[in-house]
Amino acid sequence: xxxxxxxxxxxxxxxxxxxxxxxxxxxxxxxxxxxxxxxxxxxxxxxxxxxxxxxxxxxxxxxxxxxxxxxxxxxxxxxxxxxxxxxxxxxxxxxxxxxxxxxxxxxxxxxxxxxxxxxxxxxxxxxxxxxxxxxxxxxxxxxxxxxxxxxxxxxxxxxxxxxxxxxxxxxxxxxxxxxxxxxxxxxxxxxxxxxxxxxxxxxxxxxxxxxxxxxxxxxxxxxxxxxxxxxxx
Numbered sequence: 001x002x003x004x005x006x007x008x009x010x011x012x013x014x015x016x017x018x019x020x021x022x023x024x025x026x027x028x029x030x031x032x033x034x035x036x037x038x039x040x041x042x043x044x045x046x047x048x049x050x051x052x053x054x055x056x057x058x059x060x061x062x063x064x065x066x067x068x069x070x071x072x073x074x075x076x077x078x079x080x081x082x083x084x085x086x087x088x089x090x091x092x093x094x095x096x097x098x099x100x101x102x103x104x105x106x107x108x109x110x111x112x113x114x115x116x117x118x119x120x121x122x123x124x125x126x127x128x129x130x131x132x133x134x135x136x137x138x139x140x141x142x143x144x145x146x147x148x149x150x151x152x153x154x155x156x157x158x159x160x161x162x163x164x165x166x167x168x169x170x171x172x173x174x175x176x177x178x179x180x181x182x183x184x185x186x187x188x189x190x191x192x193x194x195x196x197x198x199x200x201x202x203x204x205x206x207x208x209x210x211x212x213x214x215x216x217x218x219x220x221x222x223x224x225x226x227x228x229x230x231x232x233x
Contacts, residue, residue, distance in 0.1 A: 001029030012083030014041040016186040020208035035059035061110035071117035079130040079215040080118035107154035128173025130215045135159040137182040166224035175223040177214045182230040202231030
């Protein structure tokens with residue numbers, strides 16, 4: 001059990017991908033701290049009664065003080081997985097500053113603040129650790145971001161942050177990577193695209209497996225990677 005005895009923070013842990021990651025981490029021996037913003041997220045979370053899971057909330061991940069309190073309460077942080085974010089489909093001509101700033105806050109600012117807090121928390125253990133961010137396919141393939149430019153730009157910023165941070169903290173034994181999923185097979189995505197071929201979409205458990213490896217002690221050399229997790233799509 002490669003995570004036995006270690007704490008892992010999973011932001012966005014109450015969502016479809018997040019729950020898959022938390023489930024896999026718990027099975028691998030981790031103690032997971034999972035922040036939530038809206039109470040209904042915590043209520044429907046399938047691992048809320050698990051003894052290895054600590055739900056904390058409400059936490060606004062775009063609030064620096066709230067993020068620092070969250071990470072300050074984790075005693076032996078090994079890894080931090082940053083899944084929290086949000087999607088918005090809107091052409092540039094119809095996207096106001098308010099909508100843009102919302103995407104910046106929920107995708108980039110939240111990830112940046114959690115990365116900073118994770119670096120400090122991992123540093124306190126003196127044993128190194130791992131950070132895994134979640135970008136997106138449009139962040140790597142900009143042309144498919146047409147019609148969702150604000151989302152694409154903020155997720156591209158997450159990818160850039162990942163690579164820059166990986167260089168900054170490698171000397172401290174902290175390996176930083178990201179995954180870039182395409183459309184994943186979730187109930188919400190199926191409802192939004194009922195005519196799609198779901199067989200082509202990556203399953204959340206499959207994406208979670210990649211995240212788990214990058215976050216694990218078994219990953220000894222991979223850093224600065226933004227790993228495409230596209231499945232057959």
